[in-house]
Amino acid sequence: MAAHKRTIIDPLSDNNPITIQVLGICSALAVTVQVQTAFVMACALTVVLTCSNLLISLMRNHIPSRIRMIVEVSVIATLVVIVDQVLRAYFFELSRQLSIFVGLIITNCIVMGRAEAFAIQNRPGASILDGIGNGLGYSFILLLVASFREIIGSGSWYGWNLFPEGYVGSGLALLAPGAFLILGIIIWVQRTVTQNFKDD
């Protein structure tokens, strides 16, 4: 039981996919202009990650190791197409804002990385937990970056205005450089707090 708990808790901070393992940075920066888009993206990735971990773990004894990459990519691509179609059907506006980044979950290193590193050699139950854990770790950083960018850049959070009329947002936070700087600082704080200086 303790081992299962660790599988979920570890990726939240000590072994966070974004800040420690350096995976899936692209989308972490691109969709974080607003908290709302970040939230949708986080949900989409968590769903895809959990399902792909489960499917690949179920098939792990039947996949010849030489073609496992292709099998993994096709499983992930199928799941992403499903998620993309659901978003388009029920949340058209949001899916337009996310533009190509839902499709890019296919090449998101977290999904591929967890399939390779965990699901291919573990039981389905543990793989689901690993998927949820890493999905939450990703979501946590995504929401954190998005909160900073939306509060500093537009003076609101999830669309609610936080400041009185007349607050002038800092455009820098909404543009690309702001995203890089904020994520850099978050990584700094987190590595200092967890004392995890494992360098890449």
Place this chain on the structure above:
Amino acid sequence: MHYISLAVETIFINNIVLAYFLGMCSFLACSKKVETATGLGLAVVCVLGLTAPFNWAVNHFFLREGALAWTGNEALAALDLSFLGLICFIAVIASTVQLVEMVLDRFFPRLYTSLGIFLPLITVNCSILGGSLFMVERAYTFPETLVYGVSAGSGFALAIISLSAVRKKIRYSNIPAGLQGLGMTMILTGLMSMAFMAFAGIDL
């Protein structure tokens, strides 16, 4: 003239790494040495320059609404297969990478050994798939796609080579422990992206 302006815009103003954040993983992981950065940059230029036109053809003749009209069959002509785009594109990319690898191995063994493991890794580089998806979203024509593919790749190469040069310079700098490695690289990339924003005023 239109093509030159598209190329300048793609390389400098809308740089695929610094403005759209695509291909960040390999951008951060392979920028420690100038040599590896150059190798990866060149490989991305080749693969992106090939896959974007290929995927354009796939999209134009098979996937988009009414694309199958050339078969002359009315039932086929009415199909809209664009939801299959993601799967087809990634398959095209994976096979192109494999093909490039085989051609290089056969005819340019020296280049092949110097690129090493970067070629297979490119399959899962978001900038390649992103290039194809942007091409569909912005409805480029064939020549535009060709220019876009090559210049998006060049933009990636430019960014990763400059970052690796900066990282080489700061190797012996005294940086706080928590900021070393990834943290500092993110901040450097932020500063670089700020510098590239200066190009935004250019209008050809």
